[in-house]
Amino acid sequence: MCGIVGIVGKNHAEQVIINGLHRLEYRGYDSAGLFVSDGKQEHLIKSQGRIKNLQEKITSEVNGTIGIGHTRWATHGKPSEENAHPHTSQDGKLELVHNGVIENFEELAEEYLANETFYGQTDTEIVVNLIASFIKNEGLTTKEAFQKALTVIRGSYAFALINNEEPDTIYVAKNKSPLLIGLGSDFNVIASDALAVLDQTHEFVEIADNELVTVTADKVTIENQDGEIIDRDSYQAQLDASDIEKGTYPFYMLKEIDEQPTVMRKLTQEYRDEYGNVNIDNQLVNEVAASDRIYIIACGTSYNAGWAAKSLIESVTQIPVEVQLSSEFGYNMPLLSKKPFFIFLTQSGETADSRQVLVQTNQLGFPSLTITNVAGSTLSREAKYTLLLHAGPEIAVASTKAYTAQIAMLAILTQAVGKLKNSEASLSFDAFHELSIIATGMEAMVDEKDYLSDLVKQYLSTTRNAFYIGRGNDYFVASEAALKLKEISYVQAEGFAAGELKHGTIALIEEGTPVLGIITEEKTGPHTRGNLKEVESRGANTIVIATEDLARPGDQVILPKVHPLLTSLVAVIPTQLIAYYASMQRGYDVDKPRNLAKSVTVE
Template sequence: MCGIVGVVGTRDVVPLLVDGLKRLEYRGYDSAGVATLVKSGALERRRAEGKIVNLQARLQEEPLQGLIGIAHTRWATHGAPNESNAHPHATERVALVHNGIIENYRELGEELLAKGHKFQSQTDTEVAVRLIDQYLIEGLKPEDAVKTALGRLRGAFALAILFHGETDLLIGARRGAPLAVGFGNGEMYLGSDALALAPLTDKIAYLDEGDWVVLSRDGARFFDADDKPVQRAVRPTAISGAMIGKGNYRHYMLKEIYEQPAVMGDTINTMVSPTDRWVHLPDLGIDLAKISRITIVACGTSYYSGLVAKYWLERYARIGVEVDVASEFRYREAPVDPNSLSIFISQSGETADTLAAMRYVKQNGGRTLVIVNVPESSMAREADGVLPTKAGPEIGVASTKAFTCQLVTLAAFSLAVARARKALSEAESAKLMAALMEVPAHAAEVLNHDEDLQALAEKIMDARDVLYIGRGPCYPLALEGALKLKEISYIHAEGYAAGELKHGPIALIDEQVPVIVIAPSDSLFEKTISNMQEVMARGGKVIFMSDKAGLAHVDERTFATVVLPQVEPFVAPILYAIPVQLLAYHVAVLKGTDVDQPRNLAKSVTVE
């Protein structure tokens, strides 16, 4: 959600930086700041809580100039939305802005405290700037300090970095969060996306995953994740949000899939305190310890996120959960228990059926909580409580990053309910929370297998029917995988609970039918394997998605395998969503369909 702008220029860069921030306002933010090198070569910064107009007022009161600078709009995650937590963060030697999450900030922070550093904010970002500062203190040059620090940071992030006295040096880095480089006439630029740089240049290059870049007025030097010099294509861009927003990606859907590590990190951090690493929900006006039952209502992909949450809430929080599709819920005239909680999930917050279902519950005296991606939407305004996801604008009709952000929100909520009901031990709670905090980094790892999924797509693109199977919380992932394939590639696909195959659907199995098995090595793994064996015995083409421990149990009869990280089973459904999204995407591209605007579908369904 945060926005980054950087300029190495030949004129006063402050107006350019502020204008760039204005173009990033759509991302949402609650503070803003600018840092430059003044004539003496010293770092100076101005920051303000609230909107950019407050920063502009601060700059009028205390003018700031410079030929090189960085700027940032921050959506509060680690730490309250105040000036001390606003970016840029700085020491005497280095200033930095950051989009994303530093997952190992705690252990690095303890190390830096032991070396005499004194922290001035509540953010994970300050750990990054002080780590680079420590390497400068130890005598490393700026490039080497950044390179060394990047090797120690874990998480999903984008960075822009300035150094005292270095009037022709700006460094950017990308891991799981987008960053664009703009080429001007004697000037160079950094931005969270090309839209921020549109008035300055029509020549853009994008950092690949793991890249870092060194900018001077003469140009850019790119380095890959192994610190090897690389070339990145410089592309002419039309100054149009519709085109610029895709970056290097062919479709919005693919871009949004690749944004998931960053936006999941943003979403987690809005609910998790950096001090105690625990879920702190906004005031929902609801006593979680006293609710008798939970009902989850949603449509489409959001409904499947609710099905996953049912497993989490019932297993970990020990509370009964009902999940219903919004288009059916209110027509049953379901009784509403004032001691229960109804949760409504919608990307847009305007989905007609879901909004109507929520209003039905409110009219009948029930308590309502909404999970939405648009905080000013109708559902957000009308509900008793709101849990906002931080997916940012999602243009592709087939939901990807909004879905995984819903899942991380529901996972955090499930842990909060479990604690309120004293259903988990402190040790188990801490283990599950640690697993959730690691999800963005694991998601970036999953994306590294995209080429394997492209090759797999070629093998199934001509299938007439495809089945997906899973057990437990991966059963909803089978439903979601089938939906994704149907809606963008137009191949008939169905998702089933793996144990239900023998009750009818196994009649569909033959050598022409790919069967995608979603099977992390969890407590249900052996049963899923048994169901997979039933498919292979009948000639089905099994595509097996699992971790290394799971793949060790696979024989040569499988048609293909997809390797995923070994993770705590609690978070597996979040990560396994990514390969099913990518597989559907690549099949659709090969079939030549309109990936971002599939036929007969709309992004937000505002009529019944």
């Protein structure tokens, strides 16, 4: 959610910021703005809607050597130019951009700013004026006032602050929200995501929570809350600007769907040693094997991936698995087992709901693993272990390749744990062999684009409602399939356990309602077919997605046969493409669905 880009020490700062904001569009936003200065003149420009609206307002007179920019996803106050960032203090001296949510902004306004009049409804406007009041009323320097504000603020934040009277410095701080410093030659940058500034630098410095950073063109100074200077090594981002280009694809989502077979092979390459064994930290494998219960903590698509992997993990390792929603688990923690092991699934590694659970489990002393696509992300740094997905940047808001990569990564880890425990099921399970077969099967499915596009035109072109049904793992795929359809095409879609239809849900079936049944399990397939017949008799239009060994004449989508506990990896592919074409045929922006953000960095 939201994005920050800043730079100090380079001409045409406005262009660097605009380019960076474009690269952060995937995070989701409803307004944008920037501030730049050359030390003599300042320019503040804000716009509602897309970044192109902001770009159109930038004239040739707008240039500078220092600046900050922001894309906003509304949390306090409606989307508008008044509420867009950067926010200016009422004395006109300070400019502030902010990601996150300030929980006590109303109390701060009452205690420190009772006589002030505000122009918008944001918590950020309160913060910039709070800092200004400390400078004016207490004679503090900008850094001192900023530091004092940080001690009274409660909530999540990533801040970038400029004082117009110090046109060579950006002050930065974060808590729970992501922010990085990028190191250049005679300039430095800041960004919510390294992707935003890869055209400027590949060298970055991480910022920890509750630190204050002073950034100038030739120096980066990190201090803790006590004012002690912290030395921290930089790292090289293992990404290239070309990784985030669409190439010939009309949308990132289609590109990322097509990349999934490559991701399967990449994971095999990264985690298989020269002898064909799993190459994962032995200590991690030992701790998972020694646990009496695995808790998978996740949100959204990652939550669905956890469910899709649950049966495989339990079958091969003989360890019970619970899959929990981060937003619920953190505030309603159940009675835990004696030796739990926590696995956090997160594409971005910055998911706020998951992080608040990780903070609690760390305090309780439980071991944890983050499985993420982003090296150096917050959940990666704070968990005891990390396994990277190596899926490449995922730009489209609707996650596709991260979902399949998470399941595949869990399969590889499962093989290592099962082998250590010498379970009977592990003797016949070779994750690398199965992922090779799956990669080939995925390629066959992504080649069915034209057929699936026609299928969508026939069944989903005008519908307002649709249902996916299945049993066992097929039910979990149905949940993910419905999520994809609803989030980018705005069709009211739901995934149901097929056997539950008669317990109430069948009342929603009307003439012409699309119902898509997923059948990959031999033991439950006949029952799901019976449920499809039940909805057909009530007027539903049905689509059957079945594996080739279970398919019958008339089934519309035939899946290649793969390991029975990994069918979700191929079954999900046509549902991703169905969602894609349903959105595209309606004329929507597939990559940037309304009201959604890629990285949910607030609870």
